Amino acid sequence: MLSFTLRRLGAGALLLVVISALAYVLMFASGTNIARNILGETATEDQVALKQQQLGLDQPLWQRYLGWAGSALTGSLGRSWFGSEPVAQTIATRLPVTLTLVLTAIVLTAIIALALGVLAATKRGWVDKLLQVSVVVGDAIPGFVLAIILAFVFAIQFKLFPAVSTITPNAPASAWLLSLTLPVLAIVINAVTSSAQQIRSAVIRQYERDSIRTLRSRGLGEGEILFKHVLRGASPAGLTVLSLQFIGMLGGAVIIEKLFAIPGIGNLAVTATQLGDVPVVMGVVLYTVVIVVIVNLLVDLLNGWLNPKVRVA
Secondary structure, rough: HHHHOOOHHOOOOHHHHHHHHHHHHHHHOOOOOHHHHHHOOOOOOOHHHHHHHOOOOOHHHHHHHHHHHHHHHOOOOOOOOOOOOOOHHHHHHHHHHHHHHHHHHHHHHHHHHHHHHHHHHHHOHHHHHHHHHHHHHHHHHOHHHHHHHHHHHHHHHHOOOOOOOOOOOOOOHHHHHHHHHHHHHHHHHHHHHHHHHHHHHHHHHHOOHHHHHHHHHHHOHHHHHHHHHHHHHHHHHHHHHHHHHHHHHHHHHHHHHHHHOOOOOHHHHHHHHHHHHHHHHHHHHHHHHHHHHHHHHHHHHHHHHHHHHHHOO
C-alpha cells in the first residue's frame, strides 16, 4: 500500500509541475504589456521599462517560471501586481467560499445519485426509463443555463433568494445559506443525473456476477446482498465518477461564481486573468491542482482498500 501511495504522490507532483508550467506560459502568450496595464496609458516608456524590470519581466520566461516555482516551494506566492496584497492571504479568504460551494454540491450529488442509481438498477421499469430521459436532458442543459433560470425564477420573480451573493468574511450563516442555495442547486441538477447513470450501470454489473447469483441461491436476503456485496463491489466506479464530478465542479464554479458574484477563487481567477495578474492566477492554479491531487489520492486509496487489485495498477 505504501508503494501504491508513493506512486500516486509522484504522479500528482508531476501533474502539478506540468500544469503550473503550462499556465505560466499561457499567461504571457497573448503578448499583453502587463507593466503598461498596471501603470496605465499615461505612463512613459521609461516608467514601463522600470516596472518591467521591477517585476522581472525583462528576464527569459523559463527563468521567471523557475523563480516563481522556487518561491512557491518555500511557501511564498508573492504579492498581487495590482493590489500588493499577499497572494496566499487573498486566496485564503476566498478558498473557503469555493470549497463550501463545491463540497456541499458533491455531497448532495453523491446522496441523490446513489439513491437514484440503486433504485433504477433494482426496480428497473419506469424508474429506469425516467433516469435515462433525465440523463439526456441533464447533459443537454449546461450548468450556467440552469443557474440563469434558477436566478430568474427564484431570485428575480419570487425574490426568495438573493440574485447577488451577500457573503462577506463576517457574514452570518443565514447569508451563506441563502447565497449558496441557487448555485448549489444549479451544480447538483447538472451533475446528479450522469452520476446516477454511472452508479446504476455499476450496480447492474455487480448483480450480473456469478458470485451474486451464488449468494442468492444460498438464501441471502436482497437487502443483505445489496448493502454487503453489491454496493461494495460498485463503490470503486461510483467513487471515480464522483471524483471526476468534483473536479468538474471546481472548473464549473468559475462561471457559477461569476454569475452570482460569489467571492470565491473562481471569480478571483477570472478577474486576475483579465488584468494579467500572474502571481494571483498562479496561486489559484497551484491551490486548485493541489486540491485535485488530494481528492484523486483519497479516491485511489479508498479504491485500493476496497479492491486490492487496483494497487498493482
